[in-house]
Amino acid sequence: MKHTAALLGCAVLASALAACGSPSSGEPAAVVLRVQGMPPATDKPGLDQFKAMVAEFEKQNPGIRVQGSTTVFDPLTFSAKLAGGRIEEVIKVPLTEPQGLIARKQVQPLTKELAKWAHYKEFNPQVLQPLSDAAGEVYGVPQAPFAQGLVYNRALFAKAGLDPAKPPKTWDEVRAAAKAISAKTGKAGFVHESKSNQGGWQLTMLAYTHGGEIERQEGGRYVAAFNSDPVKKALGLLKEMRWTDGSMGDAQLNDQNDVIKRFAAGEIGMYMGTPGTYRLAKMTYGMEDTDAFGIGPLPQAGGNATLTGGDVYLVPKSVPADKAAAAVKWLLFAYAQPQYDPQAAAARAKQLAADPKSAVGVPTLPMFDAAQQAEIDEAVRPYVNVQLEHFRPWLDGTPALTLRPEPPVLAQQVYTVLDTVVQAVLTNRDASVDDLLAKAEADVNAKLAASRQ
Structure with missing residues (x-):
């Protein structure tokens, strides 16, 4: 299956710190949702943007409080933390992990809650396939799918x-x-x-x-x-x-x-x-000559293929129903909506571009169809602050390659x-x-x- 490479104008870097205030007398206690994916302090533009994103989410969902976590996936400790219940309500894992977690029944299906979103059926089915079981139940939401x-x-x-x-x-x-x-x-x-x-x-x-x-x-x-x-x-x-x-x-x-x-x-x-390593080079490791960054399609020697992947967000099986429902609202708001809604994408791109250390316009693969992605690209174009031409070889060459997933077991x-x-x-x-x-x-x-x- 061949895919179309596309520009994601504002790659959303999720997470935030949010205080959890005590409910006033007579009001129900808020659902406190701990979410992985908080950018590190070295990514100040992403962290600042996410704080604003959390504030907006909590404004739209007054019964939910979000607490961000900088925990990153560690294959040596992840299983023990998950089994011991010492883990957040929203977990972030690489695309190698969902099928095993689904098979072991360590994460829960989210299809019922996801389907409440008006555009759920418009997801690119191939980005949901690695997050689904044989019966078609979907267990998570992807973030910025990529091709090497x-x-x-x-x-x-x-x-x-x-x-x-x-x-x-x-x-x-x-x-x-x-x-x-x-x-x-x-x-x-x-x-x-x-x-x-x-x-x-x-x-x-x-x-x-x-x-x-x-x-x-x-x-x-x-x-x-x-x-x-x-x-x-x-x-x-x-x-x-x-x-x-x-x-x-x-x-x-x-x-x-x-x-x-x-x-x-x-x-x-x-x-x-991937194109996304540009952000690490610039924001984490202080690459001064960012104009030197270039990327082309993965070179070939008879395979005509590249590896695809990305990070995905799942909800552990142990999470109660109210928090699981809150988690889906968060995932759709943080990751799906900005890659579907041009206005949301533009707003986040504008906010991110206000910081000169940010990176707006780094390409990724579309979570929806090419036509929808084109609308996103057009909406964020005024705020792009990377040399998009230096990503052009990757954008032009990747669609000719077959995207292959990581080993399944x-x-x-x-x-x-x-x-x-x-x-x-x-x-x-x-x-x-x-x-x-x-x-x-x-x-x-x-x-x-x-x-x-």
Whole structure:
């Protein structure tokens, strides 16, 4: 299935701090709703906007008080917190998690409450599919669905004699560009993440571009599928770039924050990422030359595909009905309405653009159809403060690619195993790709088998 890339003029960064006052005599107590997704203090424009958003939500819903939380998903502690009831009423998780949470009955269906929204049936069904069970019950609301691309430093491209308006479209071209950047600027031409489960995550997207897969169904069960020629070629590419070309620099144990921080400082030529990493580069890591940020579609080597994903918001099974209903009102107000209603989108874009440190106009994938997204884009256009042309290669090239989801079963555990594969390839010149994948496949198949018991 091919998708249309679109501009989301005001990517809503949700959360806020809201005081919970005592109800006056005779008034019913307000429903207190704790929600994950609060921007960190480093994202002052987003946090300020959200405080205003919460105030408006509470004005429209006087019986609900919202308390924001900066808790972020941690695969090492999430399950224990959820099982122990030590978690908020609205939780934010990556797109790898909903199907497992649904299958284990740890989150609750929200279809009945969602359907009360007049535009519920206009959602792009593909953004709700990963949040739904076999019976069609929907369990959450997505935030800013994305497709991976190739982020690149336009300034380093120019210094290396490359055309900043024409990012690489194939992995052969990436390899050549990385060599040129490394040789002519002394910077790392290309960096691949390798820790915190992100090595396996990025190997997945690299595998997709080579025509590979991570899991497949076999006899009604999921098994590992990455001990294959496409994935071997993907790892072989990394090995050649690291040890033959010397174009990946010396620091190899990186997660996304490490990579974006180094990119913001002008130390990296290219990495796999989304348009949304622009915000981290600018607002979290203080990238001064933001005009150097460019992004194209994910380069290909026969797969014609890219990885899609995003964050989603769910409600734990233990949350009582009144708070679950309040949670749906919040989710529709915070995430769905601004991507459907041009007036709401424009209002938030205007507010966000008032802060010079903000980033308005960073593209994402549409939650509704292309026509609706076009109206949103037009409404927010006066407030866009990013160099939209520098995102144009991604916008133009991504629609030609097939969007592929993350592995459907135990994705985070699979990524943990694959981290070790990526790390070995990047830190050991003599690492055997065949041996590493064979061992990793056995480890993952054991985990998948255990999950079926």
